[in-house]
Each structure stands twice: as structure tokens, then as C-alpha cells.
Amino acid sequence: MNKNPYLPDLATVVDVRQETGGDRSVRTLTVEFDDKEVASSFTYKPGQLAMLSVFGKGESMISITSSPTMGKALQFSVMRMGRVTSILHYLNKGEKIGVRGPYGNGFPVGEWKGKNLIFIGGGIGSAPLRSAYSYALHNRKDYADISIIYGARTSSDIVFRDELRAIAESGGAKVELSIDKPESDWDGFVGFVAMNVKRLAPKPDNAIVITCGPVMLIKTVIKELMDLHFKPSEIYTTLENKMKCGVGKCGRCNIGPVLVCKNGPVFTVEQIGQLPSDL
Amino acid sequence: MTTTDPNELRNAIRALLESKKIRTFIGWEQGSNAFRSRPLFLRSPDEVGNEIFSPACTPCLVRMIIEDLRYPLDKPDDKRPLGIALRGCDDKGVIELIKDRRIKREEVMIVGVDCPGTVDWTKAKKLIKDRKISTDDIVNGRLIWKDRGIAIATPSGEISLEREKILMSKCLDCEGHTPRIYDVLIGKEDTKRIPAEPPKEVRELEARSPDEKYEFWDDVFSRCIRCYACRNICTYCHCEECAVDPTTLAIAADSIAADKANRPEWVGRDSTDSSNGFYLITRAYHGTGRCISCEECDRACPMRLPLRLLNRKVRKDAKELFDYDAGKSVEDKPLLSETCDNDPGDFIW
Amino acid sequence: MVMKALSQKFLPKARLQEFKGKLLELGELFAPVQEGDVAAIRRIESPGEIVDDFDQTQNNLRAVIEPQNEVILTFKDTLKPSLTEQLPAENKRIVLWCRPCDARALSPLDDNFDDALLPDPYYLRRRKSTTIIGLGCEKPFPFCFCGSVGGNPFSTDNLDVMMTRIKDGYIFEPLTKRGKDLEAQLASLFSEITVEQKDFLLEIQGKSRTLLPRTAPNPEMVHANLGKLFDSPLWKKWGDKCIGCGICTLLCPTCWCFDITDVETRGKGYRIRTWDSCQFPLFTLHTSGHNPRPTKASRVRQRVMHKYRYHPVNYAGRIACVGCGRCTELCPEDIDLIEILNDIMKAGEQQ
Numbered sequence: 001m002n003k004n005p006y007l008p009d010l011a012t013v014v015d016v017r018q019e020t021g022g023d024r025s026v027r028t029l030t031v032e033f034d035d036k037e038v039a040s041s042f043t044y045k046p047g048q049l050a051m052l053s054v055f056g057k058g059e060s061m062i063s064i065t066s067s068p069t070m071g072k073a074l075q076f077s078v079m080r081m082g083r084v085t086s087i088l089h090y091l092n093k094g095e096k097i098g099v100r101g102p103y104g105n106g107f108p109v110g111e112w113k114g115k116n117l118i119f120i121g122g123g124i125g126s127a128p129l130r131s132a133y134s135y136a137l138h139n140r141k142d143y144a145d146i147s148i149i150y151g152a153r154t155s156s157d158i159v160f161r162d163e164l165r166a167i168a169e170s171g172g173a174k175v176e177l178s179i180d181k182p183e184s185d186w187d188g189f190v191g192f193v194a195m196n197v198k199r200l201a202p203k204p205d206n207a208i209v210i211t212c213g214p215v216m217l218i219k220t221v222i223k224e225l226m227d228l229h230f231k232p233s234e235i236y237t238t239l240e241n242k243m244k245c246g247v248g249k250c251g252r253c254n255i256g257p258v259l260v261c262k263n264g265p266v267f268t269v270e271q272i273g274q275l276p277s278d279l
Numbered sequence: 280m281t282t283t284d285p286n287e288l289r290n291a292i293r294a295l296l297e298s299k300k301i302r303t304f305i306g307w308e309q310g311s312n313a314f315r316s317r318p319l320f321l322r323s324p325d326e327v328g329n330e331i332f333s334p335a336c337t338p339c340l341v342r343m344i345i346e347d348l349r350y351p352l353d354k355p356d357d358k359r360p361l362g363i364a365l366r367g368c369d370d371k372g373v374i375e376l377i378k379d380r381r382i383k384r385e386e387v388m389i390v391g392v393d394c395p396g397t398v399d400w401t402k403a404k405k406l407i408k409d410r411k412i413s414t415d416d417i418v419n420g421r422l423i424w425k426d427r428g429i430a431i432a433t434p435s436g437e438i439s440l441e442r443e444k445i446l447m448s449k450c451l452d453c454e455g456h457t458p459r460i461y462d463v464l465i466g467k468e469d470t471k472r473i474p475a476e477p478p479k480e481v482r483e484l485e486a487r488s489p490d491e492k493y494e495f496w497d498d499v500f501s502r503c504i505r506c507y508a509c510r511n512i513c514t515y516c517h518c519e520e521c522a523v524d525p526t527t528l529a530i531a532a533d534s535i536a537a538d539k540a541n542r543p544e545w546v547g548r549d550s551t552d553s554s555n556g557f558y559l560i561t562r563a564y565h566g567t568g569r570c571i572s573c574e575e576c577d578r579a580c581p582m583r584l585p586l587r588l589l590n591r592k593v594r595k596d597a598k599e600l601f602d603y604d605a606g607k608s609v610e611d612k613p614l615l616s617e618t619c620d621n622d623p624g625d626f627i628w
Numbered sequence: 629m630v631m632k633a634l635s636q637k638f639l640p641k642a643r644l645q646e647f648k649g650k651l652l653e654l655g656e657l658f659a660p661v662q663e664g665d666v667a668a669i670r671r672i673e674s675p676g677e678i679v680d681d682f683d684q685t686q687n688n689l690r691a692v693i694e695p696q697n698e699v700i701l702t703f704k705d706t707l708k709p710s711l712t713e714q715l716p717a718e719n720k721r722i723v724l725w726c727r728p729c730d731a732r733a734l735s736p737l738d739d740n741f742d743d744a745l746l747p748d749p750y751y752l753r754r755r756k757s758t759t760i761i762g763l764g765c766e767k768p769f770p771f772c773f774c775g776s777v778g779g780n781p782f783s784t785d786n787l788d789v790m791m792t793r794i795k796d797g798y799i800f801e802p803l804t805k806r807g808k809d810l811e812a813q814l815a816s817l818f819s820e821i822t823v824e825q826k827d828f829l830l831e832i833q834g835k836s837r838t839l840l841p842r843t844a845p846n847p848e849m850v851h852a853n854l855g856k857l858f859d860s861p862l863w864k865k866w867g868d869k870c871i872g873c874g875i876c877t878l879l880c881p882t883c884w885c886f887d888i889t890d891v892e893t894r895g896k897g898y899r900i901r902t903w904d905s906c907q908f909p910l911f912t913l914h915t916s917g918h919n920p921r922p923t924k925a926s927r928v929r930q931r932v933m934h935k936y937r938y939h940p941v942n943y944a945g946r947i948a949c950v951g952c953g954r955c956t957e958l959c960p961e962d963i964d965l966i967e968i969l970n971d972i973m974k975a976g977e978q979q
Contacts (some may be wrong), residue, residue: 006700055703086537197975241912248743250887251884311771504903511894512960550902570945
């Protein structure tokens with residue numbers, strides 16, 4: 001590949017969907033590359049990332065939330081956090097951004113064939129999860145049971161809510177949603193995601209867990225999974241770090257000898273256990 | 280010669296640590312060779328043997344007080360004062376920190392020392408070459424004050440070094456060997472106070488034409504690598520968020536997106552003549568009435584930019600325009616915090 | 629490693645000026661320039677700018693091959709963007725009188741930038757177009773310890789030519805095909821090397837190693853010990869002294885960290901790559917406010933670990949330190965890398 005890895009390709013926003021509100025609101029952008037050749041040659045694995053450019057403001061590394069099985073448009077769920085994401089957040093259909101990628105190691109979906117997949121997430125953590133469970137649902141015969149355990153602070157913070165409802169109704173996967181505090185018209189589980197995991201008590205036999213979300217959520221979920229006798233090599237998660245180049249060169253995103261943009265962001269809990277603690 | 284006996288100094292520090300009156304004592308330890316030293320943090324009486332006081336004690340320890348504010352040396356609930364060794368030039372830095380309300384007088388326990396001058400490593404390097412001083416003496420010798428100069432004490436004898444060729448330029452222009460504020464003074468008080476004259480280089484530069492000055496400073500700015508060492512070592516630069524550093528955005532877990540998105544960036548990350556000049560000149564202006572000419576910025580600069588000229592000029596202006604001396608008294612109001620009726624205004628009207 | 633000479637020639641002092649002039653004609657020339665009390669590698673416009681008597685330059689080959697400011701692309705009209713790639717011109721570049729340690733430092737830089745999957749075209753264009761003429765160190769400088777990390781004052785790693793200053797002139801020794809081509813282009817300036825000169829050269833090369841003023845602990849043992857010292861109190865001991873200025877990393881020949889920022893005025897602008905430092909407090913700050921390395925201790929640890937532990941783990945044991953001594957010499961608080969390595973050995977033994 002002789003292409004300059006720092007040069008983005010131009011893409012146009014073809015759809016925008018508001019997922020949640022509040023200060024750190026989430027919007028899902030669907031983009032298509034302007035150049036047809038780039039669009040057809042851009043292939044990616046679930047769990048990979050791309051650097052999105054807002055020219056004049058900078059770049060931001062966002063996980064690709066669509067699955068490669070969904071066609072040539074790419075989807076990014078962007079949480080409004082700072083300078084670049086604030087602009088990404090307010091883009092309208094027809095506006096342009098730069099995209100370069102795909103980066104990162106992605107989820108080893110091939111290795112998971114035949115296994116029970118348990119997706120556990122919270123908040124914006126569902127973005128990379130969605131890429132993986134959408135892929136699995138599309139290739140349904142390759143996998144055994146699929147369950148999605150997802151929670152948010154309030155019901156209006158649940159991302160991809162309609163999609164999750166459709167998945168549950170289709171029977172492709174079991175979907176268990178939760179919110180942190182009681183609400184008047186909520187009849188699902190109320191409590192932290194880790195508590196829901198404890199209640200549901202998934203079995204570790206022939207199972208792979210993929211969990212993404214805020215650090216506290218991941219820590220508490222992993223603890224519950226350990227109590228349920230899951231092995232650290234069977235629990236996958238994604239790490240994040242500040243990134244600038246996205247291609248393993250600027251030296252910023254390392255945790256010990258590992259670069260999150262290149263050797264990650266997907267790691268098993270076992271691999272994380274071997275890393276130093278400057279996370 | 281100094282009237283401070285290093286052993287007496289060590290005993291005083293030991294006594295302070297044994298009495299548990301202070302949480303940490305900031306002093307100096309021998310550095311990577313005879314001419315260098317570095318800050319030493321003493322917490323127990325048996326570590327005090329590493330404390331030195333010699334012409335190698337060049338680093339100004341006041342900076343470590345500012346570092347402690349941001350990166351605590353000790354546990355946050357330890358409210359005891361910090362002990363610190365101060366020389367005649369350093370006390371002004373502590374006074375400025377008190378004036379800026381960053382520390383209170385009772386938060387530092389000052390042990391004053393009589394300092395006749397410390398070495399400048401850049402000058403030492405030249406002298407080492409010219410005098411062909413052996414590697415063994417460079418590494419294993421120890422500096423002592425001798426008469427009005429310095430010597431390297433070695434097993435085979437003493438090697439005298441000419442004062443002008445080795446001391447920091449500020450030391451050649453010393454206002455007084457001992458600090459005016461202290462809790463304990465090891466040695467004799469230096470009662471003469473010679474107000475520092477701006478060096479002739481400043482006056483000479485002022486006399487040049489604007490084009491000549493522009494050429495001079497543009498060359499300086501083009502060599503700056505924006506390491507920010509001059510700011511990081513400075514005794515008056517203690518802002519949590521530096522206006523001229525685009526990377527010091529103070530954000531917390533609860534900062535809102537709009538706040539982070541809309542912060543103005545006064546200068547970019549590129550290191551070009553104009554952005555470097557913007558940084559250096561702005562920082563100098565922020566030092567008006569606060570710069571004590573400790574010249575640590577000059578010493579820290581890895582490209583050896585003549586930052587002394589900037590800080591001496593800023594100090595000269597504060598004196599000539601406003602009759603203001605930085606670091607004179609904790610009772611003074613900070614210069615730029617108020618306007619007075621008799622402030623010069625000929626450049627306004 | 630001192631390679632067998634392909635052919636050694638002698639450049640008489642009287643022809644030095646002409647030599648510099650000829651190099652200027654052959655490409656973009658970078659050489660040491662005196663700037664006040666120090667020397668620095670700069671782009672040369674006329675031979676008179678070059679300083680012959682210098683110890684070590686403050687900056688190093690990064691100034692030529694990974695410059696501090698590099699515009700990577702420009703854009704017009706941020707609303708309907710059009711991008712223009714800004715690759716460095718593929719001009720011939722020549723570096724005159726690079727110290728052997730700085731040339732050795734290109735190896736860890738190549739490890740990072742010359743990667744098979746995502747090669748960095750900016751770095752590679754400059755790297756591949758630069759001919760490097762080294763200058764051997766017959767008398768190393770007060771902070772040198774190249775011998776302790778696999779180098780030596782006459783190392784020929786990554787050099788195209790090695791020059792050595794002797795009485796009345798310089799020995800010019802081509803080491804690669806490029807070096808030989810250069811020698812051919814300058815052939816009229818050289819005379820044959822005499823037996824006495826050859827012997828003298830061998831003598832000073834041999835002696836130079838014994839003149840290294842400092843030694844550091846065995847780097848492989850440091851590497852092994854670092855594996856168990858992540859939580860050692862030694863990092864806070866040194867972190868407390870640090871002021872976070874970044875000089876150690878900005879002027880380190882094996883460091884390469886950079887930032888990428890956009891600059892825009894009225895819809896037009898550029899994206900620029902600039903040097904950055906893991907010692908800056910907010911290097912790793914997330915937009916969420918979380919900072920994985922919030923203390924000076926963690927940042928000092930990162931610097932030493934990266935050079936003596938992480939880089940060698942990823943690149944077949946290559947230690948990312950060439951013993952130039954700049955980090956210690958230029959540190960305003962005299963944080964001594966060799967002292968830190970000694971502390972690592974001591975702490976490792978106690979574990």
C-alpha cells in the first residue's frame with residue numbers, strides 16, 4: 001500500500017441520527033466516500049476504527065459502529081466531547097469530512113465461530129459492540145446463542161434503542177436492557193449493568209464475552225464474570241487512549257510496549273493483565 | 280569565601296527533620312559531575328549526609344515550591360511547612376509567591392545560606408577545555424569557594440578557576456550573598472545590598488535601531504525549540520493554564536464540550552520565529568514587576584538563547600517606569616494588579 | 629562496528645573550503661553552525677557558515693529527517709474541502725559531520741517510521757534522500773557514554789562516509805555505495821592516504837574508546853530489571869526533581885513523538901506535524917479529563933521504560949539509547965540517566 005497514511009479521503013454525510021441528548025450527546029453519522037474507488041476498496045473488520053477529520057479543527061479517532069455486512073456506507077456514533085467531536089456532532093446531510101483508516105486490530109470474529117456470544121455494554125460502549133453483534137447476526141448460522149446485555153443511565157440515553165428492539169423481536173439474539181434509576185414507564189431491570197449480569201448469570205461454557213463501556217462498568221462487569229467462572233482469555237474489551245496519528249507512529253497511545261491504535265483497541269482481559277497500569 | 284559551614288547546614292537540617300517541624304527539606308545534592316548539582320528532597324535525618332553546599336549549587340530551589348503545589352511531595356493531609364535552603368538571590372522568589380498568594384510565609388521554613396556565587400555549566404565546559412582539566416577531576420573533584428573565586432578540590436591538589444570565567448553572570452552582579460527573609464541563618468548576614476545595574480548589554484541593545492533589534496531577536500526566535508523550559512523553571516510562572524502554551528488546557532471530568540471546543544488558542548504548536556517570538560515576548564511581559572532576574576530561564580535554555588536580556592530589560596522597565604522592585608517586600612502589591620495616578624502615560628496621551 | 633574501509637583518502641586542510649563549496653553544489657547541505665555558546669545542525673547557504681571546531685550539536689539528525697515542523701497537507705475551503713498533500717521534495721540532501729551516536733540513532737527511528745504496513749512517506753523521503761558524512765570523536769565529551777550502549781566514538785552505523793580530523797586535514801572514508809559515489813564526485817580534492825596517516829587513524833580510533841568519561845550499567849540487564857520495576861519508588865524520587873520541560877526528549881536523537889494539529893484562517897489552512905514530548909503533562913490527556921500519566925513520576929518512568937524496555941521488546945532487543953548524554957547535560961535539574969539506570973540495577977537486585 002503506497003498510499004500516504006496521513007492523507008484522509010473525503011466523505012459525505014448521508015444520514016444523521018440523534019441517539020441521546022444532554023451535554024455529552026451521541027449522534028450517529030452515516031458517511032459515504034466521495035471517490036467510488038476508495039468506497040469499493042475500503043474493507044474493515046468489526047471493532048476497527050477510523051480517524052475522522054474536521055479540516056481546521058483536527059481529527060478524532062472514532063470506532064466504526066457499522067458492520068462490514070451493512071454495505072458500503074460507514075457509520076460512526078460520535079459523542080460530543082470537545083473541539084472536533086462538537087463539529088462532527090452538528091454536521092448535516094451533504095456536509096463533508098475526511099476519513100482515514102481502518103485502523104486497529106478489530107474483533108477476531110472468525111475465532112468465535114460456533115461459540116455463544118455475550119455482548120455486555122453501557123453508554124457509548126455499544127458503538128464498537130454494535131459492529132460486532134451486527135456482523136454476528138448477519139452471519140447467524142456461524143454462531144451459537146447471542147445475547148446483548150446493555151444499560152444506560154436513563155432510558156433516553158439508550159443508544160440504538162429501536163434497533164435493539166427489532167433484534168429482540170426477530171429472535172436473532174436475547175436482548176436485556178437496563179437503566180440505573182427507576183422511571184415510571186420502565187418495566188425492565190433497574191440497576192447497574194454489572195448487577196444485571198449477576199442476575200442473569202450467563203454460563204461460561206463455550207462462551208465469549210465482549211464488553212465495552214465506561215471504565216467503571218467494565219471493571220464491575222469483569223468482576224461479576226470472574227465470579228461466574230469466566231476465563232480472562234474469553235473476555236474481550238476495547239481500550240482507549242489519546243491518539244493523534246492512528247498508525248502507530250506518534251508514540252502517544254502506548255500502554256507499556258503495546259500501542260492501542262495498532263495492537264489494539266481490542267484486547268482480552270488476560271492480555272490487559274499483562275500490561276502496566278498506566279491506563 | 281562563604282561563612283556557611285556545610286556541616287553546620289547539615290546539622291540544622293537534621294535538627295529540623297528530627298523535630299518533625301517540617302515535612303520535607305529541599306536542598307542540593309552532588310550531581311553528574313563536580314560542577315553540577317540537583318534538588319534533593321530530605322525526609323529523614325539519616326539522609327542528610329547527601330546535602331551539599333558548594334559552588335555547584337546552581338539550581339534555584341524556589342521552583343520546587345511551585346512543583347510541590349501541583350505535584351505534592353508529601354501526603355495532602357500533611358500540613359507542616361516545607362524546609363528550603365535559600366541564597367541571597369532566591370528569597371525574592373519566595374516573596375513573589377507570597378505576594379501572588381500562592382503560598383503563605385508560614386508554609387516555608389527558610390534556612391538562609393551565604394552564597395558567594397555558583398557556576399555556570401556552559402562557562403565551565405569552555406574552561407575545562409581551555410585548561411585541559413582531566414576527566415577524573417571533572418567527575419570526581421569537588422568545588423569549593425576560595426578567596427574571591429572557585430577551586431576544584433582534587434586528591435592531588437586544588438585547581439583555581441577564574442571567577443569571571445566560571446560564575447553565573449548574575450553572580451558577577453550579586454546584590455547580596457544572604458537572604459533577607461529566613462527562619463534560621465547558617466553563617467553571617469551579608470549587610471551590603473548592591474542594587475543590580477542592568478547589564479550594559481541591555482543598554483546597548485536598547486540603543487539599536489528597530490530594524491537592528493528586529494534582526495537580533497528574529498534570529499533568537501528562530502532558534503527556539505519551544506521546550507518551555509524557561510517557563511517551567513521560572514520562579515514566577517505558576518499559572519495552572521498557560522496562555523501561551525496550547526497544550527495546557529485545564530480540563531476536568533466535568534468540563535462541558537462547548538467549553539473545550541471554544542477555548543481560544545493564542546499560539547499554535549508550530550515552532551516558527553513568529554510563534555516563538557509571541558511566546559517569549561508575552562512571557563516576558565507577564566513577568567513585569569514579578570521577574571527577579573534569577574536567570575534560571577537563561578541557564579535552562581538548551582539552545583542558550585540570551586533570555587537574560589529579556590528578563591533584565593523587564594526588570595529595568597519596572598524600576599524605571601514604576602519605581603518597582605520585584606521581590607522586595609511581601610507588603611508590596613503586585614505591580615500589574617493596580618493603576619496609580621502617577622503611572623507614566625506619555626505613550627497613551 | 630568499524631567496517632573495513634573501502635578506500636580511505638586524505639583531504640588536506642587547504643582544500644577544506646573548496647570541499648564545503650562542492651558539497652553545496654551537490655545538494656541541500658546541513659552542517660554544524662556556531663550559535664553563541666553552542667553548535668547546531670542547520671541548512672547551509674555558504675561554506676563560511678560551517679564551524680569546524682565543535683563538540684556536539686544541540687540538535688541532531690531529526691532536524692534534517694524528522695523536522696520539528698512539517699506541514700503534511702493543506703486544505704482550501706473547510707466546507708467543501710480540497711486537500712493538497714505536502715510531501716517533502718525529493719531533493720538530494722547531505723549532512724556534513726554528524727556524530728556517530730546521532731547516526732546510530734536513526735536505527736530506532738527507522739524501526740518506528742519505516743514500517744512495512746504503514747510506512748511514513750514524509751520521514752522516508754527525507755531519510756532515503758540524505759547522504760550522511762560522519763565525524764569521528766577522537767576525544768569524547770563530558771557526558772558521552774556511547775560505549776555502554778553498543779556504540780563507539782567511531783561507529784559507522786547508518787553513515788555513508790566517516791571523516792576524521794587529523795593533523796593538516798581530514799581522512800575521508802566512504803562506507804557505502806553512496807559514500808563512494810560522493811568520493812568520486814569530489815575526487816580532485818583528495819590525495820592518497822599515507823601509511824603514517826593510516827596508523828595514526830587506527831591509533832586514535834583505538835584510544836577514543838578509552839577516553840569515554842562515563843559508563844552506564846549493561847543495558848540488557850537494565851532491560852531485564854525494568855520488567856519488575858513498574859511500581860518502584862525510584863520513579864517518584866526522580867519525578868520530584870523533574871520540571872516537565874521536555875528538553876530530554878526534544879533533543880534526544882532517538883525520540884520521535886509528534887503532535888498533529890490543524891491551523892485555519894477563514895476556511896483555508898494546513899495540517900502540521902510538530903515535535904511533542906511524553907514529558908509534557910497533558911501529552912496523554914483524554915478529552916474526558918482522564919490522564920493515564922498524571923504524575924511526573926509516571927512520565928519519567930515512561931521515558932526510561934520506552935527506551936530501555938518497550939522499544940527493545942518490540943524490536944528484537946534494540947535499546948533506543950545511543951549514549952549521547954544530552955538528556956543529562958541539558959536537563960536544568962541535572963536528572964542523570966546513568967544515575968537512574970544505577971538505581972534500576974540496585975532496585976532490581978533487591979527484588
